[in-house]
Amino acid sequence: xxxxxQVAIAVLAAFVLLPRAxxxxxxxxxxLPPAWCISWGVLAVPFIILGLFSIQKTVKVNPKLKMLLxxxxxxxxxxxxxxxxxxTGSCSHPTGAALGAIxxxxxxxxxxxxxxxxxxxxxxxxxxxxxxxANTFSMAIVGPFVAFGVYRLVRKLGGPMWLAVFLAAALxxxxxxxxxxxxxxxxxxxxxxxxxxxxxxxxxxxxxxxVPLAISEGILTVIVFNILTVYSRNExxxxxxxxxxxxx
Amino acid sequence: xxxxxxDAPGRKRIARKNIILLVLVIAxxxxxxxxxxxxxxxxADDRATEAIAxxxxxxxxxxxxxxxxxxxxxxxxxxxxxxxxxxxxxxxxIGYVRGRKKKEDTGKS
Numbered sequence: 175x176x177x178x179x180q181v182a183i184a185v186l187a188a189f190v191l192l193p194r195a196x197x198x199x200x201x202x203x204x205x206l207p208p209a210w211c212i213s214w215g216v217l218a219v220p221f222i223i224l225g226l227f228s229i230q231k232t233v234k235v236n237p238k239l240k241m242l243l244x245x246x247x248x249x250x251x252x253x254x255x256x257x258x259x260x261x262t263g264s265c266s267h268p269t270g271a272a273l274g275a276i277x278x279x280x281x282x283x284x285x286x287x288x289x290x291x292x293x294x295x296x297x298x299x300x301x302x303x304x305x306x307x308a309n310t311f312s313m314a315i316v317g318p319f320v321a322f323g324v325y326r327l328v329r330k331l332g333g334p335m336w337l338a339v340f341l342a343a344a345l346x347x348x349x350x351x352x353x354x355x356x357x358x359x360x361x362x363x364x365x366x367x368x369x370x371x372x373x374x375x376x377x378x379x380x381x382x383x384x385v386p387l388a389i390s391e392g393i394l395t396v397i398v399f400n401i402l403t404v405y406s407r408n409e410x411x412x413x414x415x416x417x418x419x420x421x422x
Numbered sequence: 423x424x425x426x427x428x429d430a431p432g433r434k435r436i437a438r439k440n441i442i443l444l445v446l447v448i449a450x451x452x453x454x455x456x457x458x459x460x461x462x463x464x465x466a467d468d469r470a471t472e473a474i475a476x477x478x479x480x481x482x483x484x485x486x487x488x489x490x491x492x493x494x495x496x497x498x499x500x501x502x503x504x505x506x507x508x509x510x511x512x513x514x515x516i517g518y519v520r521g522r523k524k525k526e527d528t529g530k531s
Contacts, residue, residue, distance in 0.1 A: 202467060204483030205474065245515040252508030255501045259454040263461025264469055298500050299487035358470065362477045375473050383466045386454070390447045397440045398512075404433050405519035 200291065200309040201354060203302025210361045215307025218284070221315045225285035232278055239278075242402075242409050246274030247286040249398060253391065254290055254313075260383040268391035269350050272343035273398055275318035276325045277413055287314025312353035321346030339399045344392035351380040 206214075233240055253270030260266060274283045288310050294300040301309045321342040328338035355376035364371035402410060410416040454461070474481060491497035 200467075202471065202483070203487045204485035205471070205481075208484065241515055241518065245512055248508040248511035248515075250508075252505050252512065255504035255508065257465065257501075258451050259463045260466075261454045261457050262466075263454065263458035263463060264466045265463050266466040293504070295487070296489065297491075298497060298504075299490040302485070302487060304485045358474070362474055362481075364477045372473075372477060375477075376470060379466050379469045379473060386450050390450050393443050393447050393450075397443050400436045400440055400443075401516055404436050405516065405523050 200294070200301035200313065201305040201357060203295070203299065204304055205302075206305045206308055206357070206361055208304075210357070211304045211307055213307075214305075214311045214357065218288075218307045218310045218315060221281060221284040222288060222310070225281040225283070228279055228281040229285055232282065236412050239409060239412065242406060243274075243278060243282070243286075246277055246283075247289065249273045249395075250283075250286055250290050251293075253394065254294065258387055258390065260386050262383045264379075264383050266351070266380070266383045266387055268387050268394070269313050269317050269347050270391065270395075271313060271317045271350070272321035272325075272339070272346040272391070273395050275321040275346065276339060276342055276399075277410075277415065280315070280318035280322040283318035284310065284314045287318070290314075308357050309354075312350045312357065316353045317346040317350035320349040335399070335403070336396050340392040340396050342392075343395035344388040347388040347391045348381065348384055351384040352377065355380045 229243065232243065250270035250273075253268040255267070257265040257267045269287070271283050271287055274286055288306075291301055291306055291309050291313065295302050295306060324345050325338045325342035328341055329335070333341075355373060358376045359369055359373035362372050363369045364375065367374070403416070407416060454463075491500055
């Protein structure tokens with residue numbers, strides 16, 4: 175093959191393949207019609223504002239918690255950088271949002287999650303600026319709220335701490351990707367199967383892939399929690415996580 | 423669990439437990455390679471894009487990333503950096519609280 179042709183093919187291949195490199199576990203840049211981008215963005219804003227107030231309050235009442243807050247943010251940062259293989263033969267990454275949601279409440283996580291998503295959208299072309307609202311809604315709002323709710327529920331039912339943390343993280347992680355599937359199905363109803371047809375399709379891609387990862391995230395969150403219960407007992411007491419233990 | 427929380431010296435037990443849990447996480451990550459020997463292990467996103475192309479073949483992304491990592495290598499560099507920065511903060515925090523705890527314990531005795 176002449177060299178010129180090789181170059182032409184390479185350039186062509188680059189054009190075809192390069193945009194694909196921009197796709198992420200989150201909804202890809204430009205892949206959500208503008209009306210949906212705006213809608214999800216508008217829905218996300220109140221949670222972000224709530225989160226900012228919540229963080230401000232936490233830090234004001236107890237400045238010592240700043241370091242733990244940074245740690246919870248860092249946990250999301252690490253976990254969302256780890257693309258892990260799944261039994262479906264494709265890769266995805268955990269979200270790490272449950273830890274912060276359990277410690278500081280779900281609203282605080284909306285802000286920390288948003289920071290991670292902005293970083294990934296700008297520097298990694300992972301997710302996107304136009305889809306930031308939708309991705310914030312799934313990863314930084316639905317995930318943390320589910321995690322927080324599950325944690326509270328299991329504790330209320332008298333379940334052990336490790337189980338509450340595990341289920342919170344695993345289900346929060348899974349629900350993030352279920353939300354992503356819903357978001358894509360809303361935007362792309364299948365011409366034959368409608369919304370439901372698309373939902374099944376996207377769930378098969380995102381949610382099924384996510385199951386083993388959700389379990390991994392559950393375990394990893396338990397590991398960090400184990401460490402915290404030994405070394406950060408005072409902070410956990412301040413956050414009413416360990417005093418809860420005594421009262422229940 | 424509650425007994426662990428009460429007796430703080432359960433540290434060794436926690437460490438042992440955490441190691442077992444970590445091995446479990448690694449196993450979950452490795453098992454797919456054996457179950458899906460021929461799989462590409464591309465991102466779930468790639469497959470979502472294919473699905474979108476099937477549902478709406480004429481859809482064109484209306485916005486593209488402002489900046490993209492110029493190559494796969496640069497992209498993994500940035501991902502590694504992201505994980506490294508996060509791990510650094512987590513490691514720093516755990517080191518800090520461990521040291522603090524040690525100081526408290528020796529101060530008491």
